[in-house]
Amino acid sequence: MVKHIIPNNLQEALEVLNAGPCHIMAGGTDLMIQKRNTAGTPPKFTKDVCYIANLEELNYIKKDDKRNSIVIGACSKLEDISHHPDVPDLLKEVIREIGSPGIRHSATLAGNIANASPAGDSLVALYLYDAEVVVSSVDGERIIPIEKFITGVRKIDLRVNELIKEIIIPLLPITKYKWVKVGGRRADSISKVSFAGIYLVNFGLVSDIRLAFGSVAAMVARSHELENSLKNHTIEQIIDDLPRILEESNKLISPIDDQRSNKVYRRKVATNIIESFIKGMK
Ligand SMILES: Cc1cc2nc3c(=O)[nH]c(=O)nc-3n(C[C@H](O)[C@H](O)[C@H](O)COP(=O)(O)OP(=O)(O)OC[C@H]3O[C@@H](n4cnc5c(N)ncnc54)[C@H](O)[C@@H]3O)c2cc1C
Structure with a gap:
């Protein structure tokens, strides 16, 4: 039987991931569809589920003046990103067309990236901005350009004990x-x-x-x-x-x-x- 683990903080989440393979679940708007079962029965998870949506440490959208970037924590909801004054207008427009309000109140940017769907809308804007993905594990952090992070259809450069911690989006002057x-x-x-x-x-x-x-x-x-x-x-x-x-x-x-x-x-x-x-x- 698989376990459903709800870590209290980022360190606990990293330790859970380090202990063995897990499905990471944020908003669950992709994962629950991918693992759905027949009506009235539980989803078909084959590994433990590490539920990170409540990690307040990863729920932030902040401007990094030194790097002239906006940094979006992995657990920020699409809805919050779409209203933030420092987020580039292009990305806000893209996000406002993702799913419906209900989806955007649960779904995350990190989930859209990790899902690596050819139809993932945010990816188009993130590629344009040369966004970087920061992944974290008990061993430390890696910063990977999005073009390298996504390696194929539903394939990403994420090790089994890592999670996406944040996304760095350079702020560009645009006409x-x-x-x-x-x-x-x-x-x-x-x-x-x-x-x-x-x-x-x-x-x-x-x-x-x-x-x-x-x-x-x-x-x-x-x-x-x-x-x-x-x-x-x-x-x-x-x-x-x-x-x-x-x-x-x-x-x-x-x-x-x-x-x-x-x-x-x-x-x-x-x-x-x-x-x-x-x-x-x-
Ligand atoms: C009705 C509906 C409409 C939708 N419409 C659109 C649309 O218009 N455009 C679009 O692009 N998408 C759409 N989606 C897909 C989905 O909502 C997005 O991809 C969403 O951003 C996924 O985020 P999530 O937090 O729900 O991810 P989850 O479902 O929780 O996870 C998705 C994947 O990412 C991994 N993951 C999540 N967070 C992390 C993390 N921090 N580190 C590492 N891995 C992680 C999970 O393990 C899983 O593999 C739609 C989905 C539904 C159900």
């Missing part, structure tokens, strides 16, 4: 951002295609531009090479470069057919979105 989520309906839907783009204009030149797609590849699709090739150009030059941008974006993505959509639709929509983003730059 304009865009978030597009295409789902089956306006609320409480899983993305068929998603896109986030940001850019910064300095003295008439685009000094930073970042483009990322979700739900159209195993992991978030972002090309530093493409972005670098667009930097230090005027907006007009970037718009003139649209055919190449579309070609490169198309190479980046590898959509699939699944129960929510098909690859032809996903590719077409992704192309339309990036075209509209580039043409809308000003």
Whole structure:
């Protein structure tokens, strides 16, 4: 029989994880679905469950002025993050479209990351911001860029005795951002295609531009090479470069057919979105 363990503090949680393999449960909005059983019967957990949602030590959203970043504790709820004044507007907008109010009051950003779903909405924004994931164990901490932390579909670089402690999001100067989520309906839907783009204009030149797609590849699709090739150009030059941008974006993505959509639709929509983003730059 599996045990349900509720540690009182972070140290206790780390000791529980160090003692043997456990399912970490925060909001449970993914885990309970993945482990669901037939109606009226308990979920199918095969390992003990370490329930961390009540760890106040991991419930914080704070600005780190030294690193010019916002740091989000693993147990902060999506709802709180979506209202915090220091959280970048793009991430707030993304989070407000995740699930429903009930889900957002339980779910965490760390859970969205650890779930490593190709359709995980927050990941698109976190990749754009070059967020870092801080993992903790009785042995100490590791700080891992999100692009390295997520290693595949539902695969992450997390050791058996570690948990995500916090997420560091650098604060970037931005002229304009865009978030597009295409789902089956306006609320409480899983993305068929998603896109986030940001850019910064300095003295008439685009000094930073970042483009990322979700739900159209195993992991978030972002090309530093493409972005670098667009930097230090005027907006007009970037718009003139649209055919190449579309070609490169198309190479980046590898959509699939699944129960929510098909690859032809996903590719077409992704192309339309990036075209509209580039043409809308000003
Ligand atoms: C109705 C519904 C609608 C949804 N809509 C969306 C949507 O629109 N967009 C979207 O992206 N997602 C959506 N989701 C998925 C889900 O709500 C999110 O992924 C959520 O952020 C998961 O957070 P959680 O705290 O509930 O994670 P949990 O379910 O508790 O955990 C998820 C995974 O993360 C691991 N985990 C959790 N916390 C930690 C930690 N601190 N350290 C290490 N591992 C950890 C768990 O072990 C588990 O593997 C939806 C889910 C439901 C049920």
